[in-house]
Amino acid sequence: MSPPPLRIALLGCGVVGSQVVRLLYEHADDLANRVGAPLELAGVAVRRPERRRDLPLPPGLLTTDAAGLVIRDDIDVVVEVIGGIEPARSLLMAAFKTGKSVVTANKSLLAADGAALHAAAREHNADLYFEASVAGAIPLLRPLLESMAGDRVFRVLGIVNGTTNYVLSKMDETGAGFAEALDEATALGYAEADPTADVEGFDAAAKAAILAGLAFHTPVTVADVHREGITEVTATDVASARAVGCVVKLLAICEKTEQGIGVRVHPAMIPRTHPLAAVGGVFNAVFIEGEASGPLMFYGQGAGGTPTASAVLGDLVAVCRNRRSGARGVGESSYADLPIVGMGEAQTRYHVSLEVADQPGVLAAVAQAFAAHDVSIETVRQEGRGAAASLVLVTHVASDAALSATVEDLRGLAAVRGVASVMRVEGMDAR
Amino acid sequence: MSPPPLRIALLGCGVVGSQVVRLLYEHADDLANRVGAPLELAGVAVRRPERRRDLPLPPGLLTTDAAGLVIRDDIDVVVEVIGGIEPARSLLMAAFKTGKSVVTANKSLLAADGAALHAAAREHNADLYFEASVAGAIPLLRPLLESMAGDRVFRVLGIVNGTTNYVLSKMDETGAGFAEALDEATALGYAEADPTADVEGFDAAAKAAILAGLAFHTPVTVADVHREGITEVTATDVASARAVGCVVKLLAICEKTEQGIGVRVHPAMIPRTHPLAAVGGVFNAVFIEGEASGPLMFYGQGAGGTPTASAVLGDLVAVCRNRRSGARGVGESSYADLPIVGMGEAQTRYHVSLEVADQPGVLAAVAQAFAAHDVSIETVRQEGRGAAASLVLVTHVASDAALSATVEDLRGLAAVRGVASVMRVEGMDAR
Numbered sequence: 020m021s022p023p024p025l026r027i028a029l030l031g032c033g034v035v036g037s038q039v040v041r042l043l044y045e046h047a048d049d050l051a052n053r054v055g056a057p058l059e060l061a062g063v064a065v066r067r068p069e070r071r072r073d074l075p076l077p078p079g080l081l082t083t084d085a086a087g088l089v090i091r092d093d094i095d096v097v098v099e100v101i102g103g104i105e106p107a108r109s110l111l112m113a114a115f116k117t118g119k120s121v122v123t124a125n126k127s128l129l130a131a132d133g134a135a136l137h138a139a140a141r142e143h144n145a146d147l148y149f150e151a152s153v154a155g156a157i158p159l160l161r162p163l164l165e166s167m168a169g170d171r172v173f174r175v176l177g178i179v180n181g182t183t184n185y186v187l188s189k190m191d192e193t194g195a196g197f198a199e200a201l202d203e204a205t206a207l208g209y210a211e212a213d214p215t216a217d218v219e220g221f222d223a224a225a226k227a228a229i230l231a232g233l234a235f236h237t238p239v240t241v242a243d244v245h246r247e248g249i250t251e252v253t254a255t256d257v258a259s260a261r262a263v264g265c266v267v268k269l270l271a272i273c274e275k276t277e278q279g280i281g282v283r284v285h286p287a288m289i290p291r292t293h294p295l296a297a298v299g300g301v302f303n304a305v306f307i308e309g310e311a312s313g314p315l316m317f318y319g320q321g322a323g324g325t326p327t328a329s330a331v332l333g334d335l336v337a338v339c340r341n342r343r344s345g346a347r348g349v350g351e352s353s354y355a356d357l358p359i360v361g362m363g364e365a366q367t368r369y370h371v372s373l374e375v376a377d378q379p380g381v382l383a384a385v386a387q388a389f390a391a392h393d394v395s396i397e398t399v400r401q402e403g404r405g406a407a408a409s410l411v412l413v414t415h416v417a418s419d420a421a422l423s424a425t426v427e428d429l430r431g432l433a434a435v436r437g438v439a440s441v442m443r444v445e446g447m448d449a450r
Numbered sequence: 451m452s453p454p455p456l457r458i459a460l461l462g463c464g465v466v467g468s469q470v471v472r473l474l475y476e477h478a479d480d481l482a483n484r485v486g487a488p489l490e491l492a493g494v495a496v497r498r499p500e501r502r503r504d505l506p507l508p509p510g511l512l513t514t515d516a517a518g519l520v521i522r523d524d525i526d527v528v529v530e531v532i533g534g535i536e537p538a539r540s541l542l543m544a545a546f547k548t549g550k551s552v553v554t555a556n557k558s559l560l561a562a563d564g565a566a567l568h569a570a571a572r573e574h575n576a577d578l579y580f581e582a583s584v585a586g587a588i589p590l591l592r593p594l595l596e597s598m599a600g601d602r603v604f605r606v607l608g609i610v611n612g613t614t615n616y617v618l619s620k621m622d623e624t625g626a627g628f629a630e631a632l633d634e635a636t637a638l639g640y641a642e643a644d645p646t647a648d649v650e651g652f653d654a655a656a657k658a659a660i661l662a663g664l665a666f667h668t669p670v671t672v673a674d675v676h677r678e679g680i681t682e683v684t685a686t687d688v689a690s691a692r693a694v695g696c697v698v699k700l701l702a703i704c705e706k707t708e709q710g711i712g713v714r715v716h717p718a719m720i721p722r723t724h725p726l727a728a729v730g731g732v733f734n735a736v737f738i739e740g741e742a743s744g745p746l747m748f749y750g751q752g753a754g755g756t757p758t759a760s761a762v763l764g765d766l767v768a769v770c771r772n773r774r775s776g777a778r779g780v781g782e783s784s785y786a787d788l789p790i791v792g793m794g795e796a797q798t799r800y801h802v803s804l805e806v807a808d809q810p811g812v813l814a815a816v817a818q819a820f821a822a823h824d825v826s827i828e829t830v831r832q833e834g835r836g837a838a839a840s841l842v843l844v845t846h847v848a849s850d851a852a853l854s855a856t857v858e859d860l861r862g863l864a865a866v867r868g869v870a871s872v873m874r875v876e877g878m879d880a881r
Contacts, residue, residue: 042742046602052667052785053599150597156743158589158597165596166581166589168484169763171477236483294749297728311473311760312587312750318725319746329742332600346777354483 024059025339028094028119030085030110031101032065032072035124035151038328039098040074050332054339062088089114096338098331099123100151104131115139115147120342122334124151124327130225130241133232137351146341147350148334153226154179154303156326157319158333163233163307164349170309172234175273176289176446179226181301181321182217183249183269185209187257187286188299191266196254209301219248220269220284227271230305231282234273236355239282245362247285252442259372259440260288263398263413266296270445274365279358281365288370289446296446306446363420368397368447370413372440373429377408381434385410388428392421413444455490456770459525459550461516461541462532463496463503466555466582469759470529471505481763485770493519520545527769529762530554531582535562546570546578551773553765555582555758561656561672564663568782577772578781579765584657585610585734587757588750589764594664594738595780601740603665606704607720607877610657612732612752613648614680614700616640618688618717619730622697627685640732650679651700654715658702661736662713665704667786670713676793678716683873690803690871691719694829694844697727701876705796710789712796719801720877727877737877794851799828799878801844803871804860808839812865816841819859823852844875 027043029036043050043060051057063076064085082088089097089110097114099121101107107128111121112135121140123129129136129152140147150160154177163172178184182204189200201218204210216222224244232239249269260267265288274281289296294316298304303321308314320326341348375381382399389396394417402409414422429435458474460467474481474491482488494507495516513519520528520541528545530552532538538559542552543566552571554560560567560583571578581591585608594603609615613635620631632649635641647653655675663670680700691698696719705712720727725747729735734752739745751757772779806812813830820827825848833840845853860866 038742042600046600049602049667049786050600053783156740157746158593161597162589162593165768166592166764167760168767169473169477169481169765170760171480236480294728297725309587309760311469311756311763313754313757315588315748315750317746317748320744323744325742326744329598329601329740332742333597334600336599337596340780341777344777346772346775349771352484355480 022056024057025054025095025342026059026061026093027335028061028088028091028097029063030089030097030099032063033100034324035100035327035331037072037074038324039100039331040076042328042332044075050336053336055343056339058335058339061094062091064088085110086113089119090117094119095342096120096122096335098335099125100331102127104128108132111136112139115143115145118143118145120146120338122148122331122338124149124331126152126225126229130228133229134238140350144347146338146348148338148348150334151327151330153229154305155319155321155323156329157303157305157317157321159305159317160229160233162317164352167309167312170311172307172309173275174308175230175234175305176295177226177230177271177305178268178295178298179271179303179305179321180217180223180269181303182210182214184298185301187249187252187267187269190252190254190257191261194254194258197250197252218250220246223269223271223284227273227282227284230271231273231280233352235275235280235357236352237280237357238353239359243282243359245283245285249286252286253440256440256442259370259411260442262411263288263370264291265289265444266291267442268295272445275357276360276366278364279360281360283362283365285443287443287445293446363418365419366416367419367422368414368416368444369422369426370440370442370444371426371429371438373410373435374437374439375408375410376434376436377405378434382410384432384434385429388432389414389425391428392425393417394421394425409439416448453487455488456485456526456773457490457492457524458766459492459519459522459528460494461520461528461530463494464531465755466531466758466762468503468505469755470531470762471507473759473763475506481767484767486774487770489766489770492525493522495519516541517544520550521548525550526773527551527553527766529766530556531762533558535559539563542567543570546574546576549574549576551577551769553579553762553769555580555762557583557656557660561659564660565669571781575778577769577779579769579779581765582758582761584660585736586750586752586754587760588734588736588748588752590736590748591660591664593748595783598740598743601742603738603740604706605739606661606665606736607726608657608661608702608736609699609726609729610702610734610736610752611648611654611700612734613641613645615729616732618680618683618698618700621683621685621688622692625685625689628681628683649681651677651715654700654702658704658713658715661702662704662711664783666706666711666788667783668711668788669784670790674713674790676714676716680717683717684871687871687873690801690842691873693842694719694801695722696720696875697722698873699726703876706788707791707797709795710791712791714793714796716874718874718876724877794849796850797847798850798853799845799847799875800853800857801871801873801875802857802860802869804841804866805868805870806839806841807865807867808836809865813841815863815865816860819863820845820856822859823856824848825852825856840870847879
């Protein structure tokens with residue numbers, strides 16, 4: 020006698036959902052073998068059922084009644100790929116209340132209200148899996164939670180947004196400015212018509228919150244994340260980076276220090292020798308530093324219907340296996356509950372490029388501005404003469420507050436005609 | 451009331467084992483929080499208990515009686531880091547028979563007799579976890595088995611041996627020959643006094659068997675793996691690779707074709723633009739191609755006591771969580787049971803560098819030798835004149851048997867004075 024099927028409700032049938040459907044049918048035999056029982060698609064909630072879909076969906080499976088679908092008695096697992104806070108949040112809470120397990124790709128919801136969802140899953144002895152919410156196809160969250168469960172992570176550096184990585188890669192390769200590179204990304208379909216969520220770092224900030232929570236066993240929400248986008252990155256910044264052997268990337272940075280944990284998203288220069296520097300185009304990669312493991316990097320496609328569906332189905336197999344064994348998986352870890360420290364306390368380096376007057380005493384005045392905030396200078400290079408004279412400085416590690424105050428002071432110096440470029444430098448320090 | 455501790459027996463206390471002990475004590479609080487119960491080291495089996503160890507081991511924990519330790523009633527989980535086939539095999543079988551779960555770093559044993567171990571674990575409702583057996587600290591095996599369980603892997607390309615990667619990286623950077631680069635690796639402690647297992651590809655072949663088994667859900671042993679080491683890689687080969695934009699790496703290659711699966715370890719040229727090309731020194735990286743996921747890469751330290759201990763402890767946490775929930779983890783997958791195809795049927799490309807007579811008709815004769823075996827040529831380049839004339843050819847994809855037979859024929863041609871370099875080229879074809 021073959022075991023009864025596990026019945027799946029799918030919420031959303033767009034770019035990701037339609038690939039989930041396709042793979043559920045095309046890989047049905049493999050999935051059944053891996054779970055130990057067949058997976059059966061029992062309902063698909065969509066907004067426009069009349070829309071043409073090239074999918075092998077049996078008639079009657081489509082419904083507009085998502086709320087009714089998630090509480091149906093015959094459903095075992097709810098897969099949510101509609102995104103956004105509501106109605107996803109209410110639907111998943113209703114699913115948990117009726118004992119369903121959940122697989123979701125919803126980074127915004129998890130970063131906004133993950134603790135409430137995890138609590139609901141726990142209360143109803145259900146699973147909440149969300150590998151697809153960060154870095155698409157790349158197995159990352161379960162390796163952090165499970166494979167690295169015997170280690171202590173102290174830093175995560177991630178390129179977790181493909182759109183901005185495409186734009187910055189293009190600026191680096193061609194010398195283009197931000198607007199021009201973004202136009203090209205839009206033309207190629209790598210940027211949305213309204214690119215705000217990507218270029219302003221909102222997407223990366225949600226992912227940073229999820230990564231930090233898992234890495235440091237602490238509840239982190241997107242409100243805890245310091246966020247700066249890439250709209251103010253200039254061709255001059257990119258050229259300045261190149262001149263010091265660096266490349267500009269939008270990084271999601273999660274760090275543990277003695278004071279607590281810091282989570283931030285901002286453009287930064289990283290050395291071209293860093294493994295993340297070679298991650299070009301729309302690819303994602305996450306660099307993790309563990310006390311025992313040393314550096315690790317996970318690389319792959321961070322978005323797209325099929326890669327994201329790969330992660331969703333991997334979670335679905337796990338959740339279905341857990342249903343069959345009666346066990347709950349490891350969906351979260353928040354026992355450490357460390358304090359979140361603000362951006363001012365972040366320890367980082369600055370690269371500063373100054374247009375200066377070509378006269379004696381300039382370097383002394385500039386150096387004094389750094390010294391006044393206890394920021395020490397690692398390298399300084401003087402370029403050009405006369406009206407084109409400039410100073411390029413890279414600092415040692417200092418608090419972001421001290422570095423930021425130093426730059427403010429530099430702007431007020433008579434000898435400084437302008438601040439051409441200020442950017443943080445990351446990835447230079449191993450622990 | 452706090453839950454009772456899970457009691458651990460450790461077999462072996464060398465480079466890896468001593469780091470497992472250290473982390474068990476130093477991270478005790480974190481581990482207890484992650485498992486939900488304390489982990490208690492209950493016994494350590496060693497050959498020489500009198501040897502000085504800088505470890506916080508309570509007196510009485512060391513024993514030379516490994517066989518007695520693994521069957522003790524008070525032990526929950528056995529961690530094996532002694533390596534080799536025997537006595538490890540008998541000890542682990544005895545552990546399973548008395549209901550213990552096992553965490554092991556033993557690639558040789560798993561590649562030789564994994565099926566019997568998995569069967570014993572299944573029979574006694576115990577876990578067998580082995581993340582540390584391939585690529586040290588890099589989370590790789592559980593992501594393959596679990597995160598990618600909803601996808602279909604069709605190819606794995608891995609740099610899984612740090613010693614040979616150091617030697618080949620050094621040859622590429624400095625132009626050194628094999629012997630000189632190996633001497634340097636030995637002097638730095640990156641190669642053992644007897645480097646045979648590494649440089650002849652035995653170590654990589656065991657890892658390839660384990661990777662192929664998990665990737666293709668099929669039992670694979672090391673006897674199924676075609677193996678060539680790097681001892682015959684010359685400075686000329688490395689220079690030839692450089693001239694065509696490639697770098698030489700020792701690759702573990704697992705492929706699924708319509709005929710079945712092929713598993714092979716040999717030096718190969720890969721394009722410098724391939725993500726694996728940048729993996730230098732003793733680092734490991736595994737590139738996985740899934741139908742839905744697209745390309746993924748996992749990068750990190752493949753050996754060393756502390757990195758390997760990170761993987762061992764990650765497994766230990768998982769196994770202990772399973773003990774507490776009463777569930778078994780996913781230790782294997784062999785339902786597909788695909789046929790293994792021989793090396794002759796492998797689809798690959800060759801790079802061939804020939805010393806030729808500088809006379810009319812040479813290219814025609816050489817081209818005819820390829821055509822006779824239905825091998826088509828992608829590029830051909832003529833270099834030098836007179837006694838220094840050479841032809842450098844890169845083929846399209848063909849069967850290894852046809853390519854190999856072509857090279858045999860080339861050696862017999864009057865116009866060919868010598869075959870300077872023959873090497874396979876991988877990583878050029880996406881599917």
